[in-house]
Amino acid sequence: MKVDPRITILFVLLLSTFAVIFRNPWHMLPVLVSAIIAVLLARAPLLKLLRRLRGVWIMLIFVTLLQTLAAQNWLAGLLIAATVLQRLVILLLGGALLASFSGHVLVQALLQLRMPYQLAFMLSIGLRFVPLFGESFRDSLNAMQLRGVDLRKLKFRTRVKIYTWLLMPTVASGVHQARKLAMAMELRGFGAHECRTAYAPLCMRWHDWLALALVILWAAGMIALRVVL
Amino acid sequence: MIIQTQNLCFSYPNFALRDINFALHAGELLAITGANGSGKTTLGKLLCGLLKPESGTVLIQGKNTKNWRLGQFGQHVGYLFQEPARQIFAPTVLQELTFTQELRGVPQEESHARAHELLARFELTHLAEQSTLTLSRGEQQRLALCGLLLNQPAALILDEPTTGLDPRRCDILAQTLQACLRADVAILLISHDMTFVQANATRILRMTEGQLHES
Numbered sequence: 001m002k003v004d005p006r007i008t009i010l011f012v013l014l015l016s017t018f019a020v021i022f023r024n025p026w027h028m029l030p031v032l033v034s035a036i037i038a039v040l041l042a043r044a045p046l047l048k049l050l051r052r053l054r055g056v057w058i059m060l061i062f063v064t065l066l067q068t069l070a071a072q073n074w075l076a077g078l079l080i081a082a083t084v085l086q087r088l089v090i091l092l093l094g095g096a097l098l099a100s101f102s103g104h105v106l107v108q109a110l111l112q113l114r115m116p117y118q119l120a121f122m123l124s125i126g127l128r129f130v131p132l133f134g135e136s137f138r139d140s141l142n143a144m145q146l147r148g149v150d151l152r153k154l155k156f157r158t159r160v161k162i163y164t165w166l167l168m169p170t171v172a173s174g175v176h177q178a179r180k181l182a183m184a185m186e187l188r189g190f191g192a193h194e195c196r197t198a199y200a201p202l203c204m205r206w207h208d209w210l211a212l213a214l215v216i217l218w219a220a221g222m223i224a225l226r227v228v229l
Numbered sequence: 230m231i232i233q234t235q236n237l238c239f240s241y242p243n244f245a246l247r248d249i250n251f252a253l254h255a256g257e258l259l260a261i262t263g264a265n266g267s268g269k270t271t272l273g274k275l276l277c278g279l280l281k282p283e284s285g286t287v288l289i290q291g292k293n294t295k296n297w298r299l300g301q302f303g304q305h306v307g308y309l310f311q312e313p314a315r316q317i318f319a320p321t322v323l324q325e326l327t328f329t330q331e332l333r334g335v336p337q338e339e340s341h342a343r344a345h346e347l348l349a350r351f352e353l354t355h356l357a358e359q360s361t362l363t364l365s366r367g368e369q370q371r372l373a374l375c376g377l378l379l380n381q382p383a384a385l386i387l388d389e390p391t392t393g394l395d396p397r398r399c400d401i402l403a404q405t406l407q408a409c410l411r412a413d414v415a416i417l418l419i420s421h422d423m424t425f426v427q428a429n430a431t432r433i434l435r436m437t438e439g440q441l442h443e444s
Contacts, residue, residue: 136315142279142299143316146308147329148380150300154332165318165328172362173314 003042004208005101005109007215011038012094014219019090025082027226032086034218035093044100049092060088103128105202112202118191125181129174137170230291231255231384231415232276232306237285239275246271246439249285253384255413258406260426262444263436269419270311272436273386276417278302290383307377309387313369322348322364322372323357326379340379347375351401366393371402378405384415391422403429 018031039046050057064081071077098106103124110120144166145151151159204212230252237249246268253259261269274280276287278299287294289305310316319325323344330340348354351371356364364372370393377385391399399422406416406429420426426433433444 139315140318143310144318145299146277146279146303146306147316147376148300148303148382149329149332150298150304152298152300158332162318165320168320168362169315169318176314 002100003211004202004204005105006113006202006204007208007211008042008097008101009106009109009113010212011215012097014215014222015090015094018222019087019094022226023083024229025079025086027229028083028086028090030225031222032090032093034222035090035097039093039096042097042100044093044096046093046096049096049099060085063088108198108200108202111196111198117196129178132177133170133174136173137166140166140169231289232417233288233291234276235286235288237272237275237287238283239271239280240283241271244268244271244439246275249275249441251434251441253415253417255383255415256410258410258416258418258429258431260418260420260430260433261436261441262420262423262426262433267436268439269436270388272441273308273388273417273419277306277308277386279308303380305383307380307382307385309370309373309377309385309390311388311392313366313373316373316376317361317364317369319361321357322353322359322361325361325372326375329376330379343379344375347378350405351375352398367395367398370394371398374402374405378409382414384417385409386417386419388419389421390418391420391425399425 015031015035019028022028022031064085067084068074068077068081071080101109106127107117107120107124110123111117141151144162149162151162154162232253234249234251237246239246244266249272251259261272263269271280275282278294278297278301289297289302294302317325319328323341326344326347327337327340330343331337335343345354345357348357351374353368353371353375356368361369361372370390374387374390390402394402403425406418409416410431418426418430435442435444
């Protein structure tokens with residue numbers, strides 16, 4: 001049984017807020033556990049997301065190591081690293097929860113939360129552009145290697161320079177695609193009428209109200225935990 | 230023989246290339262024509278290592294490419310994408326041509342001289358210091374081709390190279406390809422432009438539903 005996306009959005013917002021404001025790994029742990037339980041209950045496409053974000057894991061490990069090394073002693077470093085790692089994982093799990101809904105359902109939820117249509121639509125399109133950016137970057141990387149550049153044999157500094165160059169065609173292609181999309185939307189009369197109706201408006205059912213109550217109780221519990229501990 | 234395929238097979242969920250066997254010789258321009266979605270671009274990508282075959286082999290200059298990295302393919306084969314913007318990286322036109330040369334250890338003076346020679350041949354000299362972001366599609370196409378030619382590959386795979394070119398630039402492209410042929414470069418041309426194909430190809434093959442036929 002799926003929970004109303006508005007409740008999920010509220011839960012993800014609270015998750016992200018706690019992940020950002022909590023600075024102690026022991027405070028963060030129950031937030032992380034709650035996020036994992038929520039992802040399992042929502043049957044969110046976690047594995048798919050993890051596979052897609054393989055590169056992000058390398059970054060997570062890198063950031064964690066950097067935090068450990070930057071601290072005054074190894075124990076303090078480890079605690080900071082644990083906090084940073086938990087924070088990033090919670091944000092990723094929040095993303096996975098939102099990814100369990102299709103784009104148009106999320107737009108509908110945002111609209112019913114009184115967000116202006118153009119802004120909600122822009123957000124959903126933005127989410128759709130993320131994998132396109134990845135694809136475009138991979139294409140450019142392949143094209144670069146097809147010019148006879150063996151990246152493995154290059155010095156680290158040269159490789160970094162090349163990666164920064166690769167961002168250019170990726171961003172340019174993203175901007176180009178966005179422009180084409182905007183033109184196509186204009187040609188199809190996007191925003192011509194201010195009044196919009198929805199084919200399938202979202203309705204709160206009893207289990208959604210129950211989920212809302214649980215989310216509020218959970219948030220209160222987390223704040224209490226933060227104050228007490 | 231520069232490129233040879235032996236029983237090459239590859240499949241997508243709703244489409245398959247089956248038993249592709251052909252050879253591309255030095256100084257030959259082999260054109261592959263066929264309807265949209267017939268598998269021409271897929272074949273081109275298999276030959277340059279962008280896709281890995283499910284079965285069968287691709288031999289380049291007699292060597293099995295099964296375990297080659299993309300960089301190794303790039304040292305033998307130049308591949309011109311259908312969308313040239315994807316293979317242009319550097320901030321300026323001149324840098325676009327010189328950076329791969331410099332990475333390979335070619336002295337700056339030599340790489341600049343070779344780049345300017347190609348820019349002149351493709352009428353891009355006036356754009357040498359210009360940003361690559363402001364080029365038109367035709368200019369991008371010509372610049373990408375210059376980048377490939379600078380590497381002096383043994384084979385060129387060109388996917389729809391005449392798209393976006395006016396008739397005069399098509400003539401320049403034809404002259405360049407003929408010069409490459411004289412230098413014993415093997416060229417595989419994937420194109421719908423039958424006028425260009427018939428005027429320049431030494432052999433034409435037709436791709437129909439994932440299979441190659443003599444045209």
